[in-house]
Amino acid sequence: MKAEQVKDEAALGDLRVLDLADEKGVYCAKIFAGLGAEVIKIEKPGGDPMRDNGPFYRDIPHRERSLYWWHFNTNKKSITLNLETADGQEIFKRLVKTADILVETYDPGYLDGLGLGYEELGRINPGLIMTSITHFGQRGPYKNYKGSDIVDLALGGFMYPCGHPDTPPVMPYAEQGYHTASSYGAIASLIALYNRDVTEKGQHIDIPIQACAAFSLEFANLWHIYWGQVLPRRGTRHGSQLPGSNLGNLVKAKDGHVCVFPGILPLDWMEADGMVADLKEPEWALKIYARTTPEEEQHVVEVRDNWAQTYTKAELFEGCQNMHIPWASVNTFAEMCNDRHLWEHSFFVEIEHPELGETLTDSGAPCVMHATPWNKVKRAPLIGEHNLEIYQGELGFSKEQLVLLAEGRII
Amino acid sequence: MERKYPLEGLRVVDFSWVLAGPGAARMLADHGAEVIKIERPSGDISRDVIPFRNDVRGKNLSGYYNNINRSKYGVTINLADPRGKDLALRLIKRADVVVENFTVGVMKRLGLDYEATKEVKPDIIYVSMSPCGQTGPYKDYISLGPTLQAIAGSTYMMGFPDHEAAGFGWSYSDYSGGWPAQFAILAALHYRRRTGKGQYVDVSQLEANCVLHGAGILDYFVNKREAKPTGNRLPHRGAVPHGAYRCKGDDRWCVISVFDEKEWQSFCMAIGDPAWTKDEKFSTLVSRTQNIDELDRLIEEWTIKRTPEKVMEIMQRAGVAAGVVQNSQDLIKRDPQMKEYQFFKEMEHPEVGRIAYENVPFKLQDTPGEARWPAPLLGQHNEYVFSELLGMSREEIQKLTEDGVIAPQPEVGLVFAGYKEDEALSEKEKKSLMSNE
Numbered sequence: 001m002k003a004e005q006v007k008d009e010a011a012l013g014d015l016r017v018l019d020l021a022d023e024k025g026v027y028c029a030k031i032f033a034g035l036g037a038e039v040i041k042i043e044k045p046g047g048d049p050m051r052d053n054g055p056f057y058r059d060i061p062h063r064e065r066s067l068y069w070w071h072f073n074t075n076k077k078s079i080t081l082n083l084e085t086a087d088g089q090e091i092f093k094r095l096v097k098t099a100d101i102l103v104e105t106y107d108p109g110y111l112d113g114l115g116l117g118y119e120e121l122g123r124i125n126p127g128l129i130m131t132s133i134t135h136f137g138q139r140g141p142y143k144n145y146k147g148s149d150i151v152d153l154a155l156g157g158f159m160y161p162c163g164h165p166d167t168p169p170v171m172p173y174a175e176q177g178y179h180t181a182s183s184y185g186a187i188a189s190l191i192a193l194y195n196r197d198v199t200e201k202g203q204h205i206d207i208p209i210q211a212c213a214a215f216s217l218e219f220a221n222l223w224h225i226y227w228g229q230v231l232p233r234r235g236t237r238h239g240s241q242l243p244g245s246n247l248g249n250l251v252k253a254k255d256g257h258v259c260v261f262p263g264i265l266p267l268d269w270m271e272a273d274g275m276v277a278d279l280k281e282p283e284w285a286l287k288i289y290a291r292t293t294p295e296e297e298q299h300v301v302e303v304r305d306n307w308a309q310t311y312t313k314a315e316l317f318e319g320c321q322n323m324h325i326p327w328a329s330v331n332t333f334a335e336m337c338n339d340r341h342l343w344e345h346s347f348f349v350e351i352e353h354p355e356l357g358e359t360l361t362d363s364g365a366p367c368v369m370h371a372t373p374w375n376k377v378k379r380a381p382l383i384g385e386h387n388l389e390i391y392q393g394e395l396g397f398s399k400e401q402l403v404l405l406a407e408g409r410i411i
Numbered sequence: 412m413e414r415k416y417p418l419e420g421l422r423v424v425d426f427s428w429v430l431a432g433p434g435a436a437r438m439l440a441d442h443g444a445e446v447i448k449i450e451r452p453s454g455d456i457s458r459d460v461i462p463f464r465n466d467v468r469g470k471n472l473s474g475y476y477n478n479i480n481r482s483k484y485g486v487t488i489n490l491a492d493p494r495g496k497d498l499a500l501r502l503i504k505r506a507d508v509v510v511e512n513f514t515v516g517v518m519k520r521l522g523l524d525y526e527a528t529k530e531v532k533p534d535i536i537y538v539s540m541s542p543c544g545q546t547g548p549y550k551d552y553i554s555l556g557p558t559l560q561a562i563a564g565s566t567y568m569m570g571f572p573d574h575e576a577a578g579f580g581w582s583y584s585d586y587s588g589g590w591p592a593q594f595a596i597l598a599a600l601h602y603r604r605r606t607g608k609g610q611y612v613d614v615s616q617l618e619a620n621c622v623l624h625g626a627g628i629l630d631y632f633v634n635k636r637e638a639k640p641t642g643n644r645l646p647h648r649g650a651v652p653h654g655a656y657r658c659k660g661d662d663r664w665c666v667i668s669v670f671d672e673k674e675w676q677s678f679c680m681a682i683g684d685p686a687w688t689k690d691e692k693f694s695t696l697v698s699r700t701q702n703i704d705e706l707d708r709l710i711e712e713w714t715i716k717r718t719p720e721k722v723m724e725i726m727q728r729a730g731v732a733a734g735v736v737q738n739s740q741d742l743i744k745r746d747p748q749m750k751e752y753q754f755f756k757e758m759e760h761p762e763v764g765r766i767a768y769e770n771v772p773f774k775l776q777d778t779p780g781e782a783r784w785p786a787p788l789l790g791q792h793n794e795y796v797f798s799e800l801l802g803m804s805r806e807e808i809q810k811l812t813e814d815g816v817i818a819p820q821p822e823v824g825l826v827f828a829g830y831k832e833d834e835a836l837s838e839k840e841k842k843s844l845m846s847n848e
Binding site: 013014054059069137140156157161162169172185187191194199200205207211223233235238239258321333335348368 | 458478548553566583585609611634636736741
């Protein structure tokens with residue numbers, strides 16, 4: 001990247017990232033963009049298929065109105081390029097020469113088939129870090145299996161312990177398999193970058209989504225490794241079996257639930273309300289945090305729930321936390337979007353959409369870096385928005401050549 | 412000269428405890444960084460967390476601690492003692508990165524906050540991790556995984572409509588809360604190489620988790636539509652069917668996901684093209700969506716007769732994305748991809764014996780990381796760190812040990828006594844659960 005293009009306060013401001021990823025890795029490149037790298041999203045001519053993912057702005061389906069696209073492609077540039085043509089492959093290789101990181105999610109072997117595998121790209125640019133995110137990895141018996149986020153999570157052991165004994169296993173919200181692998185994609189790439197900063201050599205990185213899911217299970221695998229047991233589905237009850245967790249983690253409030261973990265009770269507060277019953281007696285103090293019989297458990301739960309239901313979630317959340325007791329509101333999605341702490345942190349940011357004449361609100365930075373603040377959020381690009389800048393401005397194609405390339409469905 | 416690990420030469424001083432911080436530091440350690448874990452003399456409280464092999468408890472026997480803290484060096488320091496604080500500063504002077512997750516204000520009180528460490532190491536990269544960040548109305552709030560997930564909205568969103576929320580059965584938010592720490596540290600290191608400048612990084616696990624809600628937040632503010640739990644159905648993608656289906660066997664399930672017309676045709680063929688698939692109730696995406704409950708029931712009538720492995724095999728052969736809902740036994744004993752990538756790596760722990768660890772889930776092809784050695788015994792590397800690294804004399808080390816500044820205290824009671832029927836937590840122990848002061 002040219003010296004004068006490097007942004008002073010951007011941690012990755014000297015880097016160029018080429019983003020070929022679909023849903024499996026689109027979040028990975030968003031992280032690089034947030035850290036200040038120049039990220040170029042490479043779309044098929046006519047636009048990337050992710051632009052057909054809903055929801056849509058005002059529920060009007062349109063390739064320039066996908067909220068999915070807008071969320072995952074903030075701060076990126078867009079060029080259109082057909083990698084299945086000789087012209088396209090040549091242009092791509094020229095771009096690879098200038099790139100530091102390439103993120104891709106194609107089926108194993110696809111890029112090799114186009115002459116664009118790591119062997120070739122690494123030869124063109126030995127410093128290239130090529131990050132490949134796939135459902136199951138580049139090798140092995142499942143490498144050609146069809147995957148999806150739910151399939152990857154299921155095979156990764158992630159779904160089995162989620163849900164209740166009387167329900168099927170349940171998946172998390174918003175494709176956490178893809179989010180997990182994308183996050184590890186960013187971490188792995190930056191680990192390779194550290195190595196490259198010392199050796200000047202890039203490398204290929206193999207990221208299986210299934211393995212990333214299996215790695216994020218805390219107790220599930222350990223229960224089997226150490227005990228030969230399978231962690232069962234028990235709602236929000238936690239695999240750690242911390243004292244009091246036998247009482248269950250969700251407590252009904254007036255307007256929903258609070259989560260209590262571990263099962264510490266605000267006995268003083270309950271007493272002040274005259275609703276602590278016998279729970280402050282010494283023998284109960286013992287039992288609340290140790291193994292209780294089902295009858296004892298029922299008693300504690302009854303007293304606790306009777307008291308809790310006289311308050312709202314917010315009252316219980318704030319009141320208990322002020323006493324250093326770890327109770328928390330089970331926020332609905334709307335409540336999280338209106339959370340005063342998130343707003344005070346400027347977690348939600350305004351993103352300008354000049355084409356709409358509006359600014360839209362979305363989540364912003366995942367953390368605060370004091371010397372290299374998270375990139376100010378700029379809207380996702382239009383289809384091929386940066387074709388002229390890259391093809392004409394940088395690669396030197398003439399206007400006539402660009403017209404021919406477009407007519408040839410190459411860009 | 413060939414480097415074996417990509418992060419060789421990187422030194423991290425890690426004050427953090429339990430999962431979020433140590434998990435982040437683990438990734439660096441597995442890739443070759445020298446991670447020095449500073450524990451109070453009685454050890455990280457996670458040394459008391461299950462599982463224990465044969466239920467035999469001990470400070471060096473926790474499977475939880477062992478898995479999270481492998482590949483690290485462990486020392487014990489009483490940070491409340493001024494001499495202990497000095498030791499920590501001496502280590503930081505030789506380090507690149509500091510990680511901590513104490514309650515807001517604790518490091519400052521100990522004289523080990525960013526300002527203090529910048530004095531001895533101006534270009535230090537200092538990462539504070541906490542449930543809700545260093546500032547704001549919730550900054551002093553206490554939260555572990557399940558409560559954090561509740562505040563973030565993740566618990567509510569995970570479950571079946573009209574059923575109590577399920578949430579995760581573990582602290583997923585401690586993993587996702589650690590990812591920004593990891594990429595921020597690495598990005599800060601790259602920036603420092605270029606500019607010579609270190610920095611302070613403030614990681615709020617709450618925000619780290621709320622960035623993972625996909626397009627839901629935009630949908631709320633733009634379309635005024637509030638996301639609701641949908642069980643295993645995937646909204647906004649035209650994916651029908653998409654769910655978990657009961658199979659033959661005890662609590663055995665397979666997930667099936669169909670995203671387009673071609674996959675739907677393949678799915679129909681795979682289940683033998685039964686007449687109902689041609690019925691106008693199911694033959695189009697629109698009609699399938701309208702009759703989705705009945706669709707799922709009909710599919711389950713087919714899957715219930717077959718093992719999940721058979722369902723997956725039939726579907727995959729037909730080109731439909733389907734997968735067994737594997738439990739950890741399936742994953743560890745049977746899964747061929749886990750075997751291919753040696754995901755479960757066995758190592759010899761001096762007290763636990765030979766046991767498996769969850770290996771790094773991705774592979775840098777030329778300089779891969781891996782679980783390198785078992786987690787440290789309490790104070791195991793005091794000798795190496797104080798004598799070799801800091802060059803302290805035998806006499807100095809002995810004095811500090813005698814005075815309790817660096818002596819490990821394995822006999823100090825296990826905090827989580829709840830396992831035994833006749834033991835309970837004292838008030839002090841309950842408070843201690845929540846902080847590492």
